[in-house]
Amino acid sequence: MARTGTGRAGGAGGSGGSGVRAARRPEVRLPELEPYDGGELEPDGDYDGLDFRDADFAGQDGGGARFMDCALTACALDETRLYRARILDSVLTAPRGVGTDLAESTLRDVELTDARLGGVQLHGAALERVLIRGGKIDCLNLRRARLKDVVFEGCVLVEPDFGGAELTRVEFVDCALRAADLSAATLRDVDLRGAAPLEIARGIDRLSGAVISTGQLLDLAPVLAAEAGIRVE
Template sequence: MPLSVPDRLADLPYAALLRPHTGPLRSDERYDTVHFDGGDYRDQSAGGATFLECAFTGVSLSGMKLRQARFNEVWAQAGRWVACELSDSDWQDSAVTGGVLAGVAAHGSALRRVVFRGCKLEAVNLRAAVLRDVVFEDCLLRDVDFGDAKLTDVSFPGSTLEEVRLRGARMTRTDLRGAVRLGLTDGPEGLRGALISSLQLMELAPQFAHALGITVKDG
């Protein structure tokens, strides 16, 4: 897992090889060691495209269609991924830092060894996605849907979860202990297989009691 994520473009192992991108994005294109810097790729289609050892800095990808796109060793910083179509996309050995992902459809995607750091994820659909060795570090996850997803070795250090859905999720060695808040909309059933702290268990106790039909009353 790439726990050490570069803070600067210059620190990327392939930084010296990057060349600037010009023009629109295209479907099924292969982008190798390309730097996308500050561009506005609004409502373009690049479905099936492959991005290998690429960097995205300050880009806007509003309305982008990237279904079945592949992101391998990609570094994205301070970008806006708004209303993007990323379903069935494939991510590996990549990092997204300081970005905003809002209204993103990423159901059925596969993420392996991916880090999200300091990101805001809102209304992101990750239903039936497969996440392995994924870290959400110091992120805000609001209205994120992990329903029916498979999470293996996933962690959330310093992150806040609000209105997150986990129903039907299958979790293995998924560590929620570092999360600042666990706000779940569909009850605790989706936590099966997860690792939580004793304090989190106490905070979730009312939801567990409700799910089991238990009435808790003092006096």
């Protein structure tokens, strides 16, 4: 069962003294788990209290499945279909894969650690009290997703797409954010001060509702000037 923390204040990427509300982090406490039997995932399957270890789910279909109080460790998720899946009170450690389909899924009270993923589809998904720590995720698709109390910590995000997404109490802590797309996104209490580098490819005008550092402001000045139509010579 997951217990919810109150978030971290202060420090790089923290929210102390900034007027921005800190994200509430998940604190997952798993029960004693049973080893998974090694079978293939099933659409609309129900997985409760299971330990998935070194499982290869490449190309399998678990659309609509529910994972509750589960641990997934070193699992392969290449082209795995988890459309509209629900992942609740669970821990995912060192998942790897390309093209994982988690569109319109629900992640609540989830810890994702040391991921090596590319082209993950999370468009239209709902993430609440989620900690993504370490690892690297390329081309993360979060278009029109809803993120509430989400922390990206010590990870590398390359070309993440937040187009049209709603971000509420989201923190980037010691995190590299490269070529991010914020087009049409809505930000509320988003702390970007711990993002280094902070690179906004599109949607620089959507930063209202976010807090950045003075150094980041200077780095973004050319993009902000271009957006405002200011010519700098």
